[in-house]
Amino acid sequence: MIFSPHILQVKVITKPKKDEFGRPIPxxxxxxxxxxxxxxxxxxxxxxxxxxxxxxxxPNYHVVCEKKVSLKAGDEVRCLDGETVRACGTIYTVKSTNYFNYSELWM
Known part of the structure; x- marks a missing residue:
């Protein structure tokens, strides 16, 4: 894709570690x-x-990614325009092309 002025980010949640008794560590x-x-x-x-x-x-936003992404419906993502958040939400559907190297997200 020639014109990609924004940055796509996905929320990653790390699960809490557990002690020797299986209790979550704060x-x-x-x-x-x-x-x-x-x-x-x-x-x-x-x-x-x-x-x-x-x-x-x-959906409120249509996002075109510059490469094929491994995101799926239900993932929480946001698009940054510099340091400001342009869009934030949950992915409704993901479409990838067979020949061209890009993906489309609706959120």
Whole structure:
């Protein structure tokens, strides 16, 4: 992709460590944001998805990634524009292309 002004990050949650009795150790659980790739994040107002039960979902953002990503529906991601957060949310669906090396996310 030629134009990727934003940075895609995914939330990574580390599980708490446990002591010899299986009890969780306090302050060992962390939430970090891991950088995935460059992307272009656009506001979405046109694309609608219909689920199997007939409910309609209209995602707020459409993200085009500059490479194929291993993210899946339900992952929490955010797009950064410099130091500010442009978009943040949960992935609804991921589409990858066969020939071109990019992915699309709707969140």
């Amino acid at each position: 302050n060992t659980c962390r939430e970090d944001w891991e950088t995935v790739c460059g992307c272009r994040c656009d506001d979405n107002t046109t694309k609608e998805f219909t689920s199997d039960n007939g409910s309609v979902f209209r």
